[in-house]
Amino acid sequence: MAENVQSHPATPVAEAQESYKRFGPGQRFEHIVLLVTFSGLALTGLPQSFAEHEWAKVMIDVMGGIESIRIIHRILATILMAEAIYHGGLLTYKLFVLGRRATMIPGLRDIRDVLQWIAFNLGLRREHPHLPRYNFGEKVEYLAVVWGTVIMVITGFMMWNPIATTNFLPGSAVPAARVAHSAEALLAVLSIVTWHMWNVHIRRFNRSMFTGRLPHDAMEEEHAEELDQILAGQIDEDPSPQTIAKRNMYFFPYAFIVGTLLVLGLLFFVTFEQTAITTVDPAVVVQTDQTLEVSADEGNAETGAAVWASLNCSECHGDNAQGGEGRLNVALANTALSFEDFVAAVRRGPADMKAYSVLDVSDLDLAHLYAWLQSQ
Amino acid sequence: MSRLHFKAWLLAGVGVVLLATGYLFVAMPVRVHAQEAQSAMPSEPTGDNSFCLVCHADTDATAMLADGTQLHVAVDPAELENSVHGSGNEQGALGCVDCHGTDIFPHDSPLPESARAYTIRASLACTNCHVDQTENLADGVHYSAIVNGNLNSASCVDCHGSHNIQPPDEPREKISETCGECHTTTFTEYRDSVHGQALFEGDPNVPTCIDCHGVHGIQHPTTALFRNRSPELCATCHADTELMEEYGISTYVFESYLTDFHGTTVQLFNQEDPNVPTNKAVCYDCHGVHNIAEANSENSRVIRENLLDTCRTCHPDASADFPDSWVGHFPPSLDNHPLMFLVNLFYQILIPVVVGGFLFLIATDIIRRIRKMFSGRSAE
Numbered sequence: 001m002a003e004n005v006q007s008h009p010a011t012p013v014a015e016a017q018e019s020y021k022r023f024g025p026g027q028r029f030e031h032i033v034l035l036v037t038f039s040g041l042a043l044t045g046l047p048q049s050f051a052e053h054e055w056a057k058v059m060i061d062v063m064g065g066i067e068s069i070r071i072i073h074r075i076l077a078t079i080l081m082a083e084a085i086y087h088g089g090l091l092t093y094k095l096f097v098l099g100r101r102a103t104m105i106p107g108l109r110d111i112r113d114v115l116q117w118i119a120f121n122l123g124l125r126r127e128h129p130h131l132p133r134y135n136f137g138e139k140v141e142y143l144a145v146v147w148g149t150v151i152m153v154i155t156g157f158m159m160w161n162p163i164a165t166t167n168f169l170p171g172s173a174v175p176a177a178r179v180a181h182s183a184e185a186l187l188a189v190l191s192i193v194t195w196h197m198w199n200v201h202i203r204r205f206n207r208s209m210f211t212g213r214l215p216h217d218a219m220e221e222e223h224a225e226e227l228d229q230i231l232a233g234q235i236d237e238d239p240s241p242q243t244i245a246k247r248n249m250y251f252f253p254y255a256f257i258v259g260t261l262l263v264l265g266l267l268f269f270v271t272f273e274q275t276a277i278t279t280v281d282p283a284v285v286v287q288t289d290q291t292l293e294v295s296a297d298e299g300n301a302e303t304g305a306a307v308w309a310s311l312n313c314s315e316c317h318g319d320n321a322q323g324g325e326g327r328l329n330v331a332l333a334n335t336a337l338s339f340e341d342f343v344a345a346v347r348r349g350p351a352d353m354k355a356y357s358v359l360d361v362s363d364l365d366l367a368h369l370y371a372w373l374q375s376q
Numbered sequence: 377m378s379r380l381h382f383k384a385w386l387l388a389g390v391g392v393v394l395l396a397t398g399y400l401f402v403a404m405p406v407r408v409h410a411q412e413a414q415s416a417m418p419s420e421p422t423g424d425n426s427f428c429l430v431c432h433a434d435t436d437a438t439a440m441l442a443d444g445t446q447l448h449v450a451v452d453p454a455e456l457e458n459s460v461h462g463s464g465n466e467q468g469a470l471g472c473v474d475c476h477g478t479d480i481f482p483h484d485s486p487l488p489e490s491a492r493a494y495t496i497r498a499s500l501a502c503t504n505c506h507v508d509q510t511e512n513l514a515d516g517v518h519y520s521a522i523v524n525g526n527l528n529s530a531s532c533v534d535c536h537g538s539h540n541i542q543p544p545d546e547p548r549e550k551i552s553e554t555c556g557e558c559h560t561t562t563f564t565e566y567r568d569s570v571h572g573q574a575l576f577e578g579d580p581n582v583p584t585c586i587d588c589h590g591v592h593g594i595q596h597p598t599t600a601l602f603r604n605r606s607p608e609l610c611a612t613c614h615a616d617t618e619l620m621e622e623y624g625i626s627t628y629v630f631e632s633y634l635t636d637f638h639g640t641t642v643q644l645f646n647q648e649d650p651n652v653p654t655n656k657a658v659c660y661d662c663h664g665v666h667n668i669a670e671a672n673s674e675n676s677r678v679i680r681e682n683l684l685d686t687c688r689t690c691h692p693d694a695s696a697d698f699p700d701s702w703v704g705h706f707p708p709s710l711d712n713h714p715l716m717f718l719v720n721l722f723y724q725i726l727i728p729v730v731v732g733g734f735l736f737l738i739a740t741d742i743i744r745r746i747r748k749m750f751s752g753r754s755a756e
Contacts (some may be wrong), residue, residue, distance in 0.1 A: 052640075052643075061648055065648055066644040121744040123743055137737075162698065166698045171701040172713045174700075176718075179716050187726065190727065190731045194733040357553060
């Protein structure tokens with residue numbers, strides 16, 4: 001380590017400190033919002049994606065069931081989208097009002113840094129690369145968050161509002177969005193548990209995102225170029241208050257308009273569509289007491305006489321329905337039964353009478369039969 | 377007490393004794409026979425019905441009931457003999473008293489209030505022997521409807537008959553026809569469905585009513601429980617590769633349903649608490665209940681021409697392109713939902729590349745640390 005410090009090219013004008021300011025309170029707060037929403041989204045989202053696995057079922061159960069975790073997932077997504085809007089506004093302010101450099105943008109130097117870092121790790125280089133304020137590892141993470149959030153918001157919108165989506169995109173975009181949403185989530189989580197975990201929790205527990213400060217040796221190892229600049233007194237200064245005030249005159253109306261539009265867009269996103277009816281009526285399947293589609297008026301006595309003969313009713317009920325001689329001597333002529341009760345009786349087969357299903361005699365034929373009986 | 381009184385009492389006493397003796401003389405053989413039968417049931421049923429048939433063979437025999445209707449109480453002995461309870465029965469023929477009890481002539485029990493009430497009460501006799509069916513019955517909708525006062529609900533004899541009971545499933549379509557005697561509209565729908573048509577053409581595999589609804593313990597089919605379980609019910613046949621091979625039907629239908637949003641949700645409800653209702657579609661919401669048609673037939677609810685209407689039953693605002701967001705029951709490929717297929721392929725490559733890259737960088741970092749550890753030690 002010591003040899004690395006000696007090799008710094010810049011001439012220090014500032015005193016080396018124990019630690020250096022790295023993140024302001026706003027950035028730290030944003031990180032906590034991201035930490036909470038990302039973890040919550042992963043915890044409620046992955047079990048949905050892997051719902052067929054036992055562990056997913058246990059997780060869903062613990063979190064109150066599938067419908068609750070869907071609601072939690074959507075609330076967290078809304079918070080994350082609000083944070084993204086805020087971040088966009090803040091970024092614009094920093095770049096265009098305060099005139100800060102876009103230190104997160106990757107460039108060719110990052111490829112060089114990665115290669116040097118690999119070479120150093122493998123012992124092919126004596127020195128580790130002099131990494132800038134945001135090194136390649138952090139840039140990858142930041143861009144992954146931006147890319148991931150954009151993908152997740154777009155595909156999430158498509159799943160949240162499938163009907164609105166299919167108004168301007170082909171229907172097959174919705175299941176494609178579902179696949180992308182799950183896969184992107186998996187990619188994000190795997191990146192966090194490998195790259196992020198290793199870099200800021202395992203190889204060194206980097207507390208700067210919570211305390212705001214990074215110790216000297218970590219600065220030396222991970223941000224040597226920035227450390228050199230700090231020690232050389234090359235610190236970015238904010239523009240004069242007059243310049244800021246002048247730029248604010250343009251920034252705030254712009255931020256207000258764009259911000260309002262984005263927030264309205266977010267509200268639209270969240271509340272626009274009622275995709276499906278909330279309850280499905282149980283399928284109508286029990287029809288023992290069904291209403292007849294045929295009425296007694298449709299009956300024709302002449303046809304009814306033929307039905308009477310074809311079903312051989314007279315065998316039990318007697319010629320002309322005056323009652324038979326056997327056990328079933330029920331007279332039906334001018335029956336007092338209503339048509340509905342008559343049909344119900346024929347269908348059920350009271351006492352020892354055979355039950356006649358629609359296979360044996362149709363409702364319409366029974367109407368004819370009823371008309372004939374009434375005429376006797 | 378006067379002598380006259382004594383004589384009168386004596387005469388009355390002798391009269392009573394004579395009457396009682398006469399009655400016992402007539403009734404005894406039957407009573408003894410009945411008691412034997414009762415104590416031996418069901419292993420030694422009795423087939424001698426001659427005593428009962430003295431009256432009940434009379435085809436005009438009726439009893440006037442309280443509600444003014446006549447209860448026909450005649451029995452055709454040949455009908456009973458030719459039924460499953462006749463002498464062809466492996467366990468021997470059933471006699472009248474086996475089912476109707478020992479309240480023999482002159483029948484002390486009060487008459488039933490109606491013929492229907494009598495039918496239902498008489499059905500209780502079946503429970504003496506058919507224990508398993510009785511246990512199931514107690515969980516079923518028909519029994520609970522009767523218990524709750526709906527005497528129109530089916531009792532044993534409404535489906536099986538009484539004296540003329542025959543095997544209920546010979547031929548197989550008899551099963552559904554039996555249900556259709558009351559459930560006429562449902563039966564008509566079923567008969568014209570892909571399952572019903574095949575049944576009446578003699579297909580031995582298609583479901584009859586009881587294959588989905590059960591027999592004696594029929595569950596109410598409009599509950600959340602039935603709905604949440606229903607995909608597994610369809611899957612008992614439709615995920616059976618051997619069975620479906622005969623019909624050339626894909627068995628991927630169930631698996632593909634489970635991987636879809638609807639199926640995933642319903643399955644989770646099913647496994648967590650199947651009694652909680654969900655609005656996510658189950659098989660029959662799209663395919664129909666009793667009127668299921670062949671998926672590619674003209675009147676199918678799921679062919680392309682009809683699919684939008686089907687979607688709109690739950691998604692009333694669905695746009696013309698909305699049905700395409702349903703992937704269908706076939707795996708995505710370049711031909712079927714190519715966009716989904718390609719997105720999936722993209723991530724199948726991207727994820728290993730990105731995560732593999734991270735792991736490689738981490739590995740080089742670990743190598744350096746190990747080398748440093750060893751070189752540090754050797755320096756000391």
